[in-house]
Amino acid sequence: MIRVAALLSIGRHPASGRARRAGLDARGLELALRMPNAEVRAFHAGDPHAASLRDYLGMGLETLNVLNVAPGCDPVPALVEALRGVGPDLIICGMRAEAGEGSGMVPYLIAEALGHAVVCDAAAIECASGTARVVQGLPRGRRREVVVTLPAVVLVNSAAPAARAPAFARARRGRIVPHPVEAREDAFLAACEMRPWRARPKRMAVPSGGSAQERMKALTEAKAGEGRLLVNPVPEEAARAVRDYLVEKRFLRGAGDGDGRG
Amino acid sequence: MKMRRDPRSEREARRSTGGERPRFSLMVLKPAVGRLRRSPRIVRQAATVSISPRLRIAWNGRVAPQASGAVLAARAPVETMRVVAEPAFHVLVVPDTDGEGGLSEIDRQLIAAGRSLADSGGGAVCALALQGGDDLGGAGADRVIAVTGIEPLAYDPEGRTAAVLTAIAILSPRHVLFAETPDGSDIARRVAARLGERLFAGADALEAGSDGDTRALRRAQGGSLAQSAKLPRLVSIMPDAFPLHAGLPHEGRPLDEVPMGAADRRISASRPLTVDPDTIALEEADFLLSGGNGVTDWQGFADLAEALGATRAGSRVVCDQGHLPRERQVGASGTLVTAGCYFALGISGAPQHLQGITRVGHVVAVNTDLHAEMIKRADLAIVADAQAVMPALIRLLAERKGGGDD
Ligand SMILES: Cc1cc2nc3c(=O)[nH]c(=O)nc-3n(C[C@H](O)[C@H](O)[C@H](O)COP(=O)(O)OP(=O)(O)OC[C@H]3O[C@@H](n4cnc5c(N)ncnc54)[C@H](O)[C@@H]3O)c2cc1C
Numbered sequence: 001m002i003r004v005a006a007l008l009s010i011g012r013h014p015a016s017g018r019a020r021r022a023g024l025d026a027r028g029l030e031l032a033l034r035m036p037n038a039e040v041r042a043f044h045a046g047d048p049h050a051a052s053l054r055d056y057l058g059m060g061l062e063t064l065n066v067l068n069v070a071p072g073c074d075p076v077p078a079l080v081e082a083l084r085g086v087g088p089d090l091i092i093c094g095m096r097a098e099a100g101e102g103s104g105m106v107p108y109l110i111a112e113a114l115g116h117a118v119v120c121d122a123a124a125i126e127c128a129s130g131t132a133r134v135v136q137g138l139p140r141g142r143r144r145e146v147v148v149t150l151p152a153v154v155l156v157n158s159a160a161p162a163a164r165a166p167a168f169a170r171a172r173r174g175r176i177v178p179h180p181v182e183a184r185e186d187a188f189l190a191a192c193e194m195r196p197w198r199a200r201p202k203r204m205a206v207p208s209g210g211s212a213q214e215r216m217k218a219l220t221e222a223k224a225g226e227g228r229l230l231v232n233p234v235p236e237e238a239a240r241a242v243r244d245y246l247v248e249k250r251f252l253r254g255a256g257d258g259d260g261r262g
Numbered sequence: 263m264k265m266r267r268d269p270r271s272e273r274e275a276r277r278s279t280g281g282e283r284p285r286f287s288l289m290v291l292k293p294a295v296g297r298l299r300r301s302p303r304i305v306r307q308a309a310t311v312s313i314s315p316r317l318r319i320a321w322n323g324r325v326a327p328q329a330s331g332a333v334l335a336a337r338a339p340v341e342t343m344r345v346v347a348e349p350a351f352h353v354l355v356v357p358d359t360d361g362e363g364g365l366s367e368i369d370r371q372l373i374a375a376g377r378s379l380a381d382s383g384g385g386a387v388c389a390l391a392l393q394g395g396d397d398l399g400g401a402g403a404d405r406v407i408a409v410t411g412i413e414p415l416a417y418d419p420e421g422r423t424a425a426v427l428t429a430i431a432i433l434s435p436r437h438v439l440f441a442e443t444p445d446g447s448d449i450a451r452r453v454a455a456r457l458g459e460r461l462f463a464g465a466d467a468l469e470a471g472s473d474g475d476t477r478a479l480r481r482a483q484g485g486s487l488a489q490s491a492k493l494p495r496l497v498s499i500m501p502d503a504f505p506l507h508a509g510l511p512h513e514g515r516p517l518d519e520v521p522m523g524a525a526d527r528r529i530s531a532s533r534p535l536t537v538d539p540d541t542i543a544l545e546e547a548d549f550l551l552s553g554g555n556g557v558t559d560w561q562g563f564a565d566l567a568e569a570l571g572a573t574r575a576g577s578r579v580v581c582d583q584g585h586l587p588r589e590r591q592v593g594a595s596g597t598l599v600t601a602g603c604y605f606a607l608g609i610s611g612a613p614q615h616l617q618g619i620t621r622v623g624h625v626v627a628v629n630t631d632l633h634a635e636m637i638k639r640a641d642l643a644i645v646a647d648a649q650a651v652m653p654a655l656i657r658l659l660a661e662r663k664g665g666g667d668d
């Protein structure tokens with residue numbers, strides 16, 4: 001039996017701005033619920049009356065512990081205190097929150113305070129006695145397996161399996177257990193200036209040197225493909241050309257270089 | 263300055279009042295009234311700086327006219343490298359690793375961002391060389407610290423964190439810049455948590471604040487808000503947010519190597535897993551083998567994908583016909599792919615298909631039609647029968663695997 005804690009924050013739909021369950025946190029809860037022989041507890045620091053918390057309960061949680069932290073306050077000390085009381089072997093969180101600052105610092109601060117190991121970008125978790133094997137989902141579909149000593153904080157990214165849909169009856173049945181806590185205001189966030197985001201034009205690399213005409217030409221000239229063209233080669237010649245091109249651009253293992261792109 | 267005659271105002275001066283029709287007297291000549299017109303020729307002559315070797319005119323009048331030739335004679339001796347001998351402060355740059363040992367694009371952007379911070383106050387950019395052997399000076403670094411005791415290419419976030427902490431302790435930099443990439447952002451947060459300092463995560467831009475300080479800008483609240491704050495010590499920087507260093511190369515002088523420092527390692531083993539390319543989502547895949555209506559040998563297509571280690575994809579026609587599942591369709595009504603390499607077999611290149619591959623790096627196309635749009639789009643275009651090229655390529659790849667070297 002291993003003790004698992006899932007940290008759940010409230011998400012925000014990117015287009016409409018409506019509150020919802022946070023995508024990555026729900027994936028994390030999904031991983032926790034799928035884990036065999038695990039005792040899962042869930043924590044949220046924030047408003048216990050938030051309606052979107054019911055979506056997490058609908059995924060199959062019996063209870064959700066909510067630490068009543070006012071908006072704009074730092075949730076970390078309250079979460080650390082609550083987790084210390086439970087002493088989980090594995091803490092599962094999302095890589096970034098969708099609402100608020102979303103800097104992804106919360107899990108690292110919790111791990112630092114509790115003295116746990118951290119593994120990021122998790123796509124799958126498998127627990128053995130005292131250790132966990134975590135498969136990390138990296139860009140371009142690559143995967144890496146790491147072994148970490150428990151207790152650990154594991155951060156889930158979007159390569160993890162999608163969260164199940166919340167069931168309405170379960171969402172109604174589940175209990176939200178509020179815990180009163182004291183929290184301080186986050187001074188750094190209060191000092192930050194917030195304004196609506198405006199997309200900036202994409203940066204172009206401005207060529208230097210040469211005359212003004214040459215610089216203008218380098219910027220505006222359409223960059224066509226390299227445009228190598230073979231017309232009606234014999235198949236072997238065509239195959240060699242393709243292979244040499246792929247090897248040169250490192251999409252294919254070249255002669256002699258170990259494992260190519262890894 | 264001599265003024266030109268203004269015939270209109272002279273004519274106005276001759277107008278006599280009263281009467282139905284306009285009348286002008288030829289006898290009275292009043293002095294010209296109104297604004298005097300300037301003579302463009304005379305103004306231009308006064309603004310001409312030099313005529314040879316080429317005409318130079320300074321309309322703003324800020325350049326005093328010189329004798330021609332003097333411009334060329336007085337040229338300063340050519341500088342080839344910039345040296346910051348006594349820096350007022352240090353900016354520490356922690357490069358990301360791209361897994362192959364080279365300086366990646368984001369590393370150069372990081373050093374350039376550090377450069378702009380250092381140049382605003384006479385500081386020096388100090389790059390941490392986790393892998394060694396790169397042209398850090400050319401990218402804009404003044405100093406390079408090599409770290410001993412860490413595996414250059416291994417996945418070791420805890421060791422790297424210890425190395426960065428040691429370098430921070432030695433150098434006490436004013437700013438530390440990290441890359442907001444999967445591995446870089448992990449190390450940045452570990453360092454910030456260990457130091458108990460606030461990390462400004464994922465800075466998108468630096469801007470001048472109202473009271474002369476530098477402020478950093480990032481996207482918060484799922485991207486809908488811009489959060490700006492006075493630049494703290496620890497900053498991680500988004501890829502493609504900063505331009506590369508374009509000026510002279512910097513010194514890149516190696517400082518004393520630093521030992522990594524004690525790392526308490528709890529991530530004990532790591533290894534890359536081989537992934538079945540067909541399980542990778544289309545928009546994530548790096549190498550796509552895509553078939554169109556010109557492919558008839560679908561078994562050969564599957565064998566080729568396996569031999570290349572490529573993810574299979576197709577045009578709408580082949581998905582409609584059921585040769586590939588629907589989620590493998592590339593194009594406007596399918597997936598917009600971002601692969602590094604797109605290998606198209608027998609695809610005509612309809613606009614709806616080309617829309618799906620605008621963000622692809624390299625395109626290789628095989629088609630029997632010389633005038634197909636796909637052939638025009640390709641970096642390597644081959645006018646041939648796909649059914650003949652596929653087995654030839656499979657044979658060639660098998661030969662290499664069996665024969666070892668060639
Ligand atoms: C609203 C709308 C949305 C669409 N969205 C998409 C989309 O998302 N994705 C998409 O792909 N299409 C889309 N289409 C369809 C698109 O317009 C084209 O019909 C389709 O892309 C053509 O596919 P193709 O190139 O495979 O086939 P074809 O146009 O039939 O081209 C076959 C090509 O193979 C070549 N060929 C023939 N025999 C051989 C051989 N033996 N060896 C080598 N080459 C050979 C031919 O010269 C030809 O160039 C859309 C169309 C509409 C109207």
Ligand SMILES: Nc1ncnc2c1ncn2[C@@H]1O[C@H](COP(=O)(O)O)[C@@H](O)[C@H]1O
Binds near residue numbers: 024025043044096
């Ligand atoms: N108020 C909170 N309550 C519970 N978990 C949280 C809270 N804030 C953040 N987390 C967790 O920490 C992760 C990263 O959050 P952040 O550091 O805010 O980007 C989230 O995906 C959550 O799993």
